[in-house]
Amino acid sequence: xxxxxxxNTVTYNLMSFTGxxxxxxxxxxIESPKSYDEIQKYLSKYEFLPDTISVDTMRVYITSxxxxxxxxxxxxxxxxxxxSIVSHPFELSFSNEQIQSVLKVYKNIIKNISVMExxxxxxxxxxxxxYINNKNFKELFLKASVxxxxxxxxxxxxxxxxxxxxxxxxxxxxxxxxxxxIDILTDKLEYNNGKIYLYGTGLEYMEYASFLVSRILKxxxxxxxxxxxxxxxxxxxxxxxxxxxxxxTFTDIEKVIQKNKNKLIVELKSxxxxxxxxxxxxxxxxxxxxxxxxxxxxxxxxxxxxKAGYLND
Amino acid sequence: MTKLSEKYNDSxxxxxxxxxxxxxxxxxxxxxxxxxxxxxxxxxxxxxVALNKYLNTLRILGITVQKQKNHFxxxxxxxxxxxxxxxxxIINIFKETLEIxxxxxxxxxxxxxxxxxxxxYSILTQEKAAALNSTKTIDFSFLxxxxxxxxxxxxxxxxxxxxxxxIYKNITEQExxxxxxxxxxxxxxxxxxxxxxxxxxxTVMDIPLDKIISITQLRESTAKxxxxxxxxxxxxxxxxxxxxxxxxEHSEGYDNDGWLVIINKNEDKNSLLKRxxxxxxxxxxxxxxxxxxxxxxxxxxxxxxxxx
Numbered sequence: 001x002x003x004x005x006x007x008n009t010v011t012y013n014l015m016s017f018t019g020x021x022x023x024x025x026x027x028x029x030i031e032s033p034k035s036y037d038e039i040q041k042y043l044s045k046y047e048f049l050p051d052t053i054s055v056d057t058m059r060v061y062i063t064s065x066x067x068x069x070x071x072x073x074x075x076x077x078x079x080x081x082x083x084s085i086v087s088h089p090f091e092l093s094f095s096n097e098q099i100q101s102v103l104k105v106y107k108n109i110i111k112n113i114s115v116m117e118x119x120x121x122x123x124x125x126x127x128x129x130x131y132i133n134n135k136n137f138k139e140l141f142l143k144a145s146v147x148x149x150x151x152x153x154x155x156x157x158x159x160x161x162x163x164x165x166x167x168x169x170x171x172x173x174x175x176x177x178x179x180x181x182i183d184i185l186t187d188k189l190e191y192n193n194g195k196i197y198l199y200g201t202g203l204e205y206m207e208y209a210s211f212l213v214s215r216i217l218k219x220x221x222x223x224x225x226x227x228x229x230x231x232x233x234x235x236x237x238x239x240x241x242x243x244x245x246x247x248x249t250f251t252d253i254e255k256v257i258q259k260n261k262n263k264l265i266v267e268l269k270s271x272x273x274x275x276x277x278x279x280x281x282x283x284x285x286x287x288x289x290x291x292x293x294x295x296x297x298x299x300x301x302x303x304x305x306x307k308a309g310y311l312n313d
Numbered sequence: 314m315t316k317l318s319e320k321y322n323d324s325x326x327x328x329x330x331x332x333x334x335x336x337x338x339x340x341x342x343x344x345x346x347x348x349x350x351x352x353x354x355x356x357x358x359x360x361x362v363a364l365n366k367y368l369n370t371l372r373i374l375g376i377t378v379q380k381q382k383n384h385f386x387x388x389x390x391x392x393x394x395x396x397x398x399x400x401x402x403i404i405n406i407f408k409e410t411l412e413i414x415x416x417x418x419x420x421x422x423x424x425x426x427x428x429x430x431x432x433x434y435s436i437l438t439q440e441k442a443a444a445l446n447s448t449k450t451i452d453f454s455f456l457x458x459x460x461x462x463x464x465x466x467x468x469x470x471x472x473x474x475x476x477x478x479x480i481y482k483n484i485t486e487q488e489x490x491x492x493x494x495x496x497x498x499x500x501x502x503x504x505x506x507x508x509x510x511x512x513x514x515x516t517v518m519d520i521p522l523d524k525i526i527s528i529t530q531l532r533e534s535t536a537k538x539x540x541x542x543x544x545x546x547x548x549x550x551x552x553x554x555x556x557x558x559x560x561x562e563h564s565e566g567y568d569n570d571g572w573l574v575i576i577n578k579n580e581d582k583n584s585l586l587k588r589x590x591x592x593x594x595x596x597x598x599x600x601x602x603x604x605x606x607x608x609x610x611x612x613x614x615x616x617x618x619x620x621x
Contacts, residue, residue, distance in 0.1 A: 014362070014365055014366040015370045016328065016366050016367055019367055022325040022329070023371075026329075059320075060322050061322060063319065063321045065325075067321050069333075088392065089329075091392065094425075101426070102422070102423065104419060112500060120402060124399065124400045127400065143560065176551060194559060212555060281590050281592075281593055282587055282590065284590050284611050285614035287615075289619050300619050300620060302594060303619070304616065305593075305594040306593060307612050309594055310597060310605065310612070
């Protein structure tokens with residue numbers, strides 16, 4: 001027992017000055033390279049220390065840190081020798097089994113959160129890849145990541161635009177016509193089947209549509225004024241849906257208008273026929289189109305085309 | 314005489330060794346005392362005195378080691394990581410998932426993961442974490458107490474690696490009995506599914522938990538190795554250009570007729586059929602034959618439903 005120390009907040013009856021100095025050195029060296037003088041100066045801030053350290057003692061501490069598993073680098077910066085810790089036993093470390101469990105939860109979480117939370121989740125995992133010393137983690141995360149090919153800044157900007165329902169001009173990499181400029185009245189972002197879509201009214205065709213975010217190369221402009229969509233041709237399709245259908249979570253384009261004993265009457269309304277058709281195909285044999293008759297005929301014709309694909313194959 | 318480059322400070326080493334011990338799990342009192350009993354380290358001092366001395370030193374530097382039920386565990390390490398509010402919200406989501414996870418291997422691993430992050434919080438991060446209210450990030454209200462019990466049971470069936478007989482209600486609400494190998498639980502859009510492998514047809518199926526009437530565990534072990542169900546489908550036009558391969562898929566490129574060929578392994582049969590149905594005439598399922606026939610039947614039934 002060397003000293004009794006008392007200050008206004010804490011009373012120390014016993015402490016190890018050696019241990020204290022070693023821990024301070026450890027914290028300093030993981031932060032950035034430090035010279036002997038810098039360490040010395042830092043330790044002198046602690047008035048209760050009876051003495052600071054000599055160069056030789058500092059070397060003894062460095063050897064001690066190496067002994068517990070630290071990798072210490074010595075380099076000359078502006079002609080001054082500096083030390084830093086490049087790896088140490090307190091880094092984040094997980095076994096392959098633990099990583100698999102974390103990624104399993106990750107894969108379940110992404111199916112249940114918003115796009116904004118998805119970006120936060122990806123940022124968090126990207127950050128962890130810098131701290132976790134298991135190389136497998138980075139590799140496995142990159143494989144599982146749903147945003148690996150998307151510029152997250154664009155997603156963040158789109159989230160903001162959707163919140164304010166902005167009209168934007170984007171550079172879009174269309175699979176059919178290559179790079180083109182599109183004006184969109186933004187509505188919402190959604191994660192579906194491993195992809196993120198921007199929903200909004202495309203002003204070129206004047207219809208509500210979904211745009212793959214991975215194809216949006218740049219938001220060229222947020223327009224100061226919003227175009228009021230005119231001639232927006234909305235289609236309304238009425239369907240009868242079996243009540244025991246496995247998926248009865250409705251989308252924004254659907255509205256339940258009647259509920260019978262075993263059936264639901266649902267109305268789908270959108271300016272985008274494709275969105276309606278996809279939904280009806282998803283319901284498959286569980287749904288029956290009630291109106292309009294012309295749409296029912298078109299839908300059957302499409303199904304006949306699908307069938308032909310199988311019969312000719 | 315030891316060279317200066319080889320000299321080390323034993324008490325400094327012991328203190329770090331103590332921290333390393335606490336890194337993975339709580340350590341019992343006897344193990345800790347043994348570490349500090351070495352006379353070389355602390356001279357003639359009592360190991361308990363030495364231990365207190367080091368605990369005080371750590372406390373001064375903001376490193377808290379607590380003792381509970383004869384075990385020491387660490388609350389924070391000398392190595393700190395800064396996490397922002399968004400990161401902390403994600404860590405909270407992981408904590409919330411623990412609430413619905415059965416106490417198996419995955420539960421322990423996620424608990425370890427969260428603890429490993431929390432003991433490395435910087436002071437600023439600790440303040441932010443305390444400020445972050447306990448508002449639920451994910452709404453798990455869809456999980457009733459009964460469903461939670463069911464999840465726990467299903468998870469244990471998956472771990473036991475024994476076949477089960479499931480009686481469930483199918484799409485047409487008919488009771489169906491199925492002998493299968495339980496694989497894992499899946500949480501998709503606020504629904505919980507038990508993913509099983511049907512050994513007779515070698516297909517994967519996700520059964521909604523709320524449709525399960527009963528499960529009986531059989532004596533027979535699940536097959537140690539079953540070759541994955543492989544389905545092949547092809548896509549054309551815009552869909553082919555836009556298609557994003559799933560983790561369980563790969564592509565063989567375009568065939569001579571300009572169709573993009575996709576090889577899909579182990580996707581739940583019903584999910585796959587519904588997904589491909591949505592792709593309309595831009596997609597054709599090629600194999601296996603029985604799945605192709607089911608797809609054709611689905612198309613025919615939909616046509617029949619919508620004919621005048």
